[in-house]
Amino acid sequence: MALRHALVSGMVVLGLAGSALASPAQDLFDQATFLIGFYYNGPAKVPPFRELRRQYQPELDRLCASEGNRCGFDKAKQVIERIVRDIADPFTVLVTRDQLIDDERYGAGLGPAAPRIGVWVRETPRGLVVSEAFPGEPAYEAGLRRGDLITQIADQPATLARLNAAEAARSPFGLRYSRQGTARSVTLTPRVAEATMQPRLEVNNNIAYLRIYHLYSSENYSTAQLIHDAARRAEQAGARGMVIDLRDALTGYDSEALLGAAAFTGKGGFIYDRRFQGQDETHTVENGKLYVQPEGAEKEEQNALGRPYLARIPVVVLVNRNTFNSAEMLAYFLQAAGRAKVVGEPTAGALGMSGGAEGPLINGDFIAVSSLRMRNLDGSPFPLKVSPDVVVEDDLEALIAGRDRVLERALEMLR
Numbered sequence: 001m002a003l004r005h006a007l008v009s010g011m012v013v014l015g016l017a018g019s020a021l022a023s024p025a026q027d028l029f030d031q032a033t034f035l036i037g038f039y040y041n042g043p044a045k046v047p048p049f050r051e052l053r054r055q056y057q058p059e060l061d062r063l064c065a066s067e068g069n070r071c072g073f074d075k076a077k078q079v080i081e082r083i084v085r086d087i088a089d090p091f092t093v094l095v096t097r098d099q100l101i102d103d104e105r106y107g108a109g110l111g112p113a114a115p116r117i118g119v120w121v122r123e124t125p126r127g128l129v130v131s132e133a134f135p136g137e138p139a140y141e142a143g144l145r146r147g148d149l150i151t152q153i154a155d156q157p158a159t160l161a162r163l164n165a166a167e168a169a170r171s172p173f174g175l176r177y178s179r180q181g182t183a184r185s186v187t188l189t190p191r192v193a194e195a196t197m198q199p200r201l202e203v204n205n206n207i208a209y210l211r212i213y214h215l216y217s218s219e220n221y222s223t224a225q226l227i228h229d230a231a232r233r234a235e236q237a238g239a240r241g242m243v244i245d246l247r248d249a250l251t252g253y254d255s256e257a258l259l260g261a262a263a264f265t266g267k268g269g270f271i272y273d274r275r276f277q278g279q280d281e282t283h284t285v286e287n288g289k290l291y292v293q294p295e296g297a298e299k300e301e302q303n304a305l306g307r308p309y310l311a312r313i314p315v316v317v318l319v320n321r322n323t324f325n326s327a328e329m330l331a332y333f334l335q336a337a338g339r340a341k342v343v344g345e346p347t348a349g350a351l352g353m354s355g356g357a358e359g360p361l362i363n364g365d366f367i368a369v370s371s372l373r374m375r376n377l378d379g380s381p382f383p384l385k386v387s388p389d390v391v392v393e394d395d396l397e398a399l400i401a402g403r404d405r406v407l408e409r410a411l412e413m414l415r
Contacts, residue, residue: 022069023064023067023068023069023070023071023072024071024072024073024076024362024363025060025063025064025067025071025072025073025074025075025076026060026064026071026076027076027362028073028076028077028080028361028362028363029053029056029057029060029076029079029080030053031359031361031362032076032080032083032094032361032367033049033052033053033056033080033083034049035049035359035367035369036049036052036083036087036092036367036369037049037050037051037052037053039275039369039371040087040092040275040369040370040371041273041274041275041353041370041371041372041373042087042089042091042092042353042370042371042373043089043352043353043370043384044087044088044089044092044370046087052083056079056082056083059079059082060075060076060079063075063078063079073362073363076363077094077363077365080094080367081094089350089353089370090324090325090348090349090350091325091350091353091354091355091368091370092355092367092368092369092370093367093368094365094366094367094368095365095366095367095368096365096366097364097365097366098113098114099366100366101113103216104218106197106214106216106250106252107216107217107218107221108218108220108221109195109197109198109218109220109221110193110194110195110197111134111137111192111193111194111195111196111197112192112193113192114167114168114192115167115170115190115191115192116137116167116190116191116192116193117137117138117139117163117167117175117188117190118133118134118136118137118138118139118140118193118196119132119133119134119137119139119144119150120132120248121150121160121163122394122396123159123160124396126149126151126400127149127150127151127152127157127158127177128149128150128158128159128160128163129147129148129149129150129396129399129400130144130145130146130147130148130149130150130177131146131247131248131399132146132211132213132248133145133146133148134193134196134197135196135200136193136194136195136196137191137193137196138188138189138190138191139188142186142188143184143186144177144186145179146399146404147179147180147399147400147401147402147404148177148178148179149177149178149179149400150163150175150176150177151176151177151178151183152174152175152176153166153173153174153175153176154166154173154174154175155174158175158176166190167190169190170190171189172187172188172189173187173188173189174186174187175187175188179402180400180401180402197213197214198213198223198226199211199212199213199223199226199227199230201230201233201234203233203234203237203239206238206239206240206241207239207240207241207242207243207411207414208230208234208237208239208241208242208243208313209242209243209245210227210230210234210242210243210244210245211245212227212244212245212246212249212260212327212330213249213250214249214250214251214252214326214327215249215250215251215252215253215254215256215257215260215326215327215329215330216250216252216253216256217252217253217255217256222256222259222305223252223256223260224255224256224257224259224260224262224263224305225259225305225306225307227260227263228260228262228263228288228305228307228308228309229307229309230263231263231264231309231311231313232307232309232311234311234313235311235312235313239313240313240314240414241313241314241315241316241414241415242311242313242314242315242316243315243316243317243318243407243410243411243414244315244316244317244318244330244331244334244340245318245407246317246318246319246323246327246328246330246331247318247319247320247322247323247344247394247406248320248322248323249322249323249324249327250324250327251324251325251326251327251350252325252326252327253326254270254283254326254329254354254374255283255290255302255303256326257326257327257329257330257333258270258283258285258290258329258333259285259288259290259303259305260330261285261329261330261333261334261337261339262285262286262288262308262310263308263309263310263311264310264311264315264334264337264339264340265333265334265337265339266286266287266310267284267285267286267287268284268285268333268337268377269282269283269284269285269377270282270283270329270374270375270376270377270382271283271374271375271376271377271379272354272372272373272374272375273372273373273374273375273381274371274372274373275371279294279295280294280295281293281294281295282295282299282377283302284299284377287308288304288305288307288308289301289303289304289305289308290302290303290304314414315334315339315340315341316340316341316342316343316410316413316414317330317331317334317335317340317341317342317343318342318343318344318406318407318410319331319342319343319344319345319347319386319388320344320345320347320394320406321345321346321347321348321394322348323344323347323348323386324347324348324350325348325350325351325354327347328347328348328350328351328385328386329351329374331347331386332351332382332383332386335386335389336376341389341390341413342386342387342388342389342390343388343389343390343392343406343409343410343413344388344391344392344394344406345388345391345392345393345394346385346386346387346388346391347385347386348385349384349385350384350385351374351382351383351384351385351386352373352374352381352382352383352384352385353370353372353373353374353384354370354371354372354374355368355369355370355371355372390409390413392405392406392409394406
C-alpha cells in the first residue's frame with residue numbers, strides 16, 4: 001500500500017460538484033464515487049465517476065427518502081460499502097477512523113489503540129482457534145498459545161462477536177479453552193498493546209523463525225530494519241535456515257516490503273504504473289537505500305536503512321489466504337528473486353495493485369482505491385496473488401491437535 005496522503009482541495013471540490021449540497025449523505029456519496037470512478041486502476045471494470053453515481057444514486061435515494069436533506073452519513077456509507085463489495089477488489093476498501101488510528105500506531109511500532117487480550121483467532125463451529133497469541137499481552141501471559149481452542153467467553157459459546165464485545169467492554173471476563181483436549185480456564189482483562197506487533201525472532205535447533213505481522217513504518221520505526229536485524233542475529237546464532245511466517249499478516253508500505261526483502265536479495269525494485277500517462281514511478285533498492293525515479297526525471301534517494309545486512313541462509317516463506325498486499329509483496333520479492341520457496345495457500349489477491357490516490361472522506365473515514373498497478377522492473381505485471389511453490393492448506397483441526405502442517409513442511413524443506 002502506498003503511503004496515504006490527503007488529496008488537494010481542488011480535487012475534493014470537483015468530486016462534490018453537482019450535488020448542490022443536498023444532504024450530508026449526498027455529499028459523502030458524491031465524494032466517494034468521484035474518488036473511486038476517477039482514480040480506479042485495478043482489475044475490476046469500474047465505470048467513470050458520473051456513470052458510477054447514476055448507477056447507485058437510486059439506492060441512496062431510497063435510503064434517504066424519509067429524511068430528505070437531513071439524510072446522514074450513515075446512509076451514504078451503506079451505499080459506498082455496497083459499491084466496494086460489487087467491485088470485489090480486495091485492495092479497494094472503506095477504512096474507518098479506528099483503522100486509520102491503528103495504522104498510525106503500527107507505523108510507530110505499537111499495537112492497536114483499543115484494549116484487547118492479544119490474540120488473532122479463526123472462527124469455527126467448535127469455537128475460536130488461536131492463530132496467534134502475542135507475547136507481552138494478556139492472553140499470552142495467561143498461557144494461551146497458537147492452536148488453543150477457545151470454547152467459552154463469559155460462560156457463553158465462543159464467537160468472534162462475543163470476543164470483540166468482551167474486549168470492547170474493557171472489564172475482566174472469564175475465558176475457557178482447551179489444549180489438545182485438556183480444558184483450561186483463565187480470567188483476562190483487556191489492555192492497550194504496546195510494542196507487541198513488531199517482528200519476532202526465535203532460533204531453535206539451528207533454524208530461525210521470524211514472525212512478521214505487518215510492513216508499516218514511520219520516521220522512528222521501520223519493520224524493514226528489524227527484518228535486517230533479525231537476519232543478522234539469525235546468522236550470528238549459527239542458523240542454517242530461516243522460516244519467515246507471513247500467515248494472516250496485514251499490509252503496510254510497499255517500500256518497506258522492498259527494503260525488507262533486500263535483507264536476502266540485496267537489491268530489487270518495482271514500477272508504479274499509474275492510470276495517467278507520464279506519472280509512472282520506478283522504485284529500486286540497493287545497499288539498504290531506496291531510490292525513486294518519476295517518469296522522465298532523475299533518480300533520487302528516498303530512504304535508507306541505518307543497519308543494512310545481506311543474509312545468505314536458505315529461506316522458506318509461509319503464507320495463507322489472509323496474507324495481504326504489502327505482506328504478499330514481501331513474499332513475492334523473495335520468491336521472484338529465487339531467494340525463498342513459498343509454502344502455504346494462495347494469498348489474498350491484492351498483490352498486483354496499490355494505491356496513491358486515496359482520500360479522506362468528509363465523515364472522517366477514508367477510501368483506499370486501487371490506483372496503482374504493480375509492475376516488475378522489466379515492465380511485466382505482478383500477479384494478483386502469490387502462488388506457493390508447495391501448496392499446503394491451513395488445517396485448523398490439525399492445529400487444534402497440536403500440529404502446524406504448513407510449518408512442518410517448511411522445516412522439512414530446510415532440513
